[in-house]
Amino acid sequence: MKNNDINKKTPNNHPMPFTRIEVVVLSVIDNCLQVLLAKRTDAPYAGKWALPGGVVRIDLDSSLEASAQRVVAERLGMTIPNMEQLCAVGGPKRDPRADWALSIVFKALMRVEGVTANAGKRIEALAWRSVAEAIEDRTLAFDHAELIERAVNTTRSQIDSLVIPPGLLDEQFTLGDLQAICEQVLGKKLDKSSFRRKLAIRNVVEPIGGAMRGGAFRPAQLYRLNETYEHKG
Amino acid sequence: MKNNDINKKTPNNHPMPFTRIEVVVLSVIDNCLQVLLAKRTDAPYAGKWALPGGVVRIDLDSSLEASAQRVVAERLGMTIPNMEQLCAVGGPKRDPRADWALSIVFKALMRVEGVTANAGKRIEALAWRSVAEAIEDRTLAFDHAELIERAVNTTRSQIDSLVIPPGLLDEQFTLGDLQAICEQVLGKKLDKSSFRRKLAIRNVVEPIGGAMRGGAFRPAQLYRLNETYEHKG
């Protein structure tokens, strides 16, 4: 048993897992679905890229969701609303620092414009990386490539059923914007007419009266997410 | 800080959550969806009903799934295949034994015929209870009523999309059996013809050549789950 595990005791005197939060932050940037990775300063995997994460602090956190928010604030210097719990993974080989490591994994979607994540505690640098690359990358720290893949699959299922993960979009957007982003997340083209009919049937979005976006060509109606739309069984 | 938390340390000297597994075991018994509850012998909530559960043992368990299997074996004296991870919940007020309690919650479906769960360690008795009652019951220990509700909702979604949770059925069954069980889980009647068409389209089941079940009336074809059926996008 490693020396740093000696004192981990429970009410029944059993040592407890080393319990962490990991966060998969996804965004569509440059027409490509990307994931936010942090370059580690400390061992293990010093200098390698990993998901931003941190230890659950029972003295600071009122829930797992609060833990995730604190970790994001410390590591990225920002807040990310609408994080969802993805899964929990645990086992003896996951992290060389501990005999047994447990991670609660969260995922979040965000748009990146204007927001700059700043490398915080124990992070040398932050970078966005295409998910396709990240999932294939054998040099990613811990089991993080697998966690990214799970987050992407879950997000694709949500988009498939037109549950638009909040945070992915600006408050105002055109239907073209929305379709382009969904296509990037799914990694395939969608039919414009079909896509719009689905949006209409399920009341996913509502037009913003009078607001248009002018560009080089024909101006487009601006929409917002309809927060109260009903899911179809 | 409670005395039993003094020694819970991590590699960074932070105390760790009191980490447990809870298991929601569901079954259709007497034409009613029921959940397996354990009467607690020890404080807290001694004498109250709770989900069977236990501490994660880093010296014994090779993964969270292995933890769940061990807990089920110790508490129920049996094995339950096909447990799925449901969610993780954590916070300072969940369990009076610890400053901060984390539970990884699993769910499983089973058929109950022939199998007898035997009350194991720290359990006075086991009983099946209708989920409708259990969810309403304000005397259930911890936050377990809420966990049961989440397990039931997840299971209903699976049945809705005809992902039949394994373990729910005998190896051989008639389409009438299958429909009746699905109806009990969902809490509503299904149309026979529609139900069968969906099963056929998605190749969920396959007939067992020649095998029939004779009863009081017309015999019925026996089926088995087709393990390799394809999910529809």
Add this chain to the structure above:
DNA sequence: CCAAAAGTGTTGTGACTACACCCATGT
């Protein structure tokens, strides 16, 4: 014959894909 459960057909609705087509605008 009758009750009960197994199993099949039929019809209308609505969502989906694929594709064609019109509209408004800046250059």
Add this chain to the structure above:
DNA sequence: ACATGGGTGTAGTCACAACACTTTTGG
């Protein structure tokens, strides 16, 4: 005018719920 992206319309297919119907058995 025309390229570009915004936006609409149509036709065929498929899955669906609802409901009626036929079949096979024991009594």
